[in-house]
Amino acid sequence: MPGAKTKPSPVLLPRQQVAQIAELSGVQAAFTWFRRHEEELCRWQMEFASIPAPPFGESKRAAWLKKRFNDVGLSRITIDEQGNVIGFRPGADSAQPLLAVAAHMDTVFPAGTPIDIRREGARLLGPGISDNASGVAALLATAAALDAVSLRHQAGFVFIGTVGEEGEGDLRGMRHIFSAAPFRAHIGATLVVDGAGTETIVNHALGSRRFEIILRGKGGHSWSDFGEPNPLVALAKVVAEFYQTDVARTGKKKSAYNVGVFQSGTSVNSIPQSATARVDLRSEAQEEIDRLEEALRATVNSTVNSNGQPKTLACEIKKIGERPAAELDAGARIVQIARAVDAHLDIRSRLHCSSTDANIPLALGQEAISIGAGGAGGGAHTLEEWYEPAGRDLALQRILLILLALAGVEDRTQ
Secondary structure (H helix, E strand, O other): OOOOOOOOOOOOOHHHHHHHHHHOHHHHHHHHHHHHOHHHHHHHHHHHHOOOOOOOOOHHHHHHHHHHHHHOOOEEEEEOOOOOEEEEEOOOOOOOOEEEEEEEOOOOOOOOOOOOOEEEOOEEEOOOOOOOHHHHHHHHHHHHHHHHOOEEEOOOEEEEEEOOOOHHHOOHHHHHHOOOOOHHHHEEEEEEEOOOEOOEEEEEEOEEEEEEEEEEOOOEEOOOOOOOOOHHHHHHHHHHHHOOOOOEOOHHHEEEEEEEEEEEOOOOOEEOOEEEEEEEEEEOOHHHHHHHHHHHHHHHHHHHOOOOOOOOOEEEEEEEEEEOOEEOOOOOHHHHHHHHHHHHHOOOOEEEEEOOOOHHHHHOOOEEEEEOOEOEEEOOOOOOOEEEOOOHHHHHHHHHHHHHHHHOEEEOOO
8 A cells, every 4th residue: 555654573572582493493403403413522522622732732622623613514714823713604694793602622731631531421531521622512513503404594603712711821812803803893792602501691701810929039058048038938928918808709899819829949958049929819890800909919018028028039020811800781682682592491590700701702892691511510620520411402402592593593494
């Protein structure tokens, strides 16, 4: 009828959108793919975990993942300057921002650590098998299922295996992704897959700041140079005094600190020439990290310059790492989509604070969350780490539905 206005399509609530996507035949086919290929996922996970990936030594894992990305149908696969592995799955609408899905490749274990990956019954065992070989397996499973079924998503996906998530890697892989062209301007939201389980949605980035404290003196013989200032003793006093610093253990300012490395001395009858401690400060609030840093510096200065301490000790405080604290509002679209997916799949999850690759986009004001790869795991960061894949397919359904709900999707078979 001339002049008649077209009635706009109703805007679906997240739970309605998720329910509609979950019923598409292509999505149901992907769910079936997850269940039928569990043994292949275990094989990928064990192969990946068998490759050593000490801090700053992820290149062999990156080469393995690059090949697997090609096997599961991703395109434009590259290893960037930092060592991140990147692969694309184009969307129907190239004008839309990309959706990133990422999992870190590195481990905490130093070079030379025995890597014994094995299977005992239903349990997979060995260092890094859960954190984060399970996350990398989830990336591959998601890409492979999308490649195997007839789904047309609007926004494109970029799959990323990152370096430098653990320890002193200081999130260098994800920092590079969000500082270098073309990604920072073209990623609309980021889903990080880290570790096992489905219990949490990490929307709050736990911040940390790390320091190396070095005290230096003349050193000498324990007998003939007795009385010469001992850097080890002075640094021990620093640690003991700093450990009296009060912190909140609940609420939005929950904080913690730790001295995880203490090194000094060459022999029992020598006064050390230097002593070194590495300190980790953590908080859910950035201002609390600033306060703890001030307290640490004040403690060092007061101890080294105390009246009873001869002024012959040199002091150096070096910052060796920082992860920004940030929080994404619970009303953000990615959070609402994730909660709608969990409601649809009957997953009882909670919003959570943790330190993951998601810290970087969250600190930049971008939408990002971190979730688990399903199954169950334990013994993280130990040689006895384990993973049980039972129920993994539920987490993979979760990952797929979140991505498709964010991207927009059509079913080619309908």
